Amino acid sequence: MEDQNTPRPVSLTALIAGLVIALGVAIWGGIQFLNSGHSLGYGIVAGVSIGAAYAFLNQIRVRRTEK
Numbered sequence: 001m002e003d004q005n006t007p008r009p010v011s012l013t014a015l016i017a018g019l020v021i022a023l024g025v026a027i028w029g030g031i032q033f034l035n036s037g038h039s040l041g042y043g044i045v046a047g048v049s050i051g052a053a054y055a056f057l058n059q060i061r062v063r064r065t066e067k
Contacts, residue, residue, distance in 0.1 A: 015056055018056045019053055019057060022052040022056055023049075023053050026049035026050045029045035032045075
C-alpha cells in the first residue's frame with residue numbers, strides 16, 4: 001500500500017516549462033538590471049530566477065535518471 005503522504009511526481013513537461021519561464025525572467029531581470037543603473041530589485045529578481053532555473057534543471061536531471 002502506498003503512503004498517503006508521498007507527493008506525486010511533477011510531470012517533465014511542467015518542469016521544462018518552469019525552466020523556460022525561469023530563464024526568461026532571469027534574462028529579463030538581467031537586462032533590466034543593466035539598463036536601469038544597476039537597480040538592486042532587478043538584480044534580486046535575476047538572481048532568484050537563476051536559482052529557480054538551477055533547481056528546475058536538477059529536477060529534470062533526477063527525472064531523467066529515474067527511468
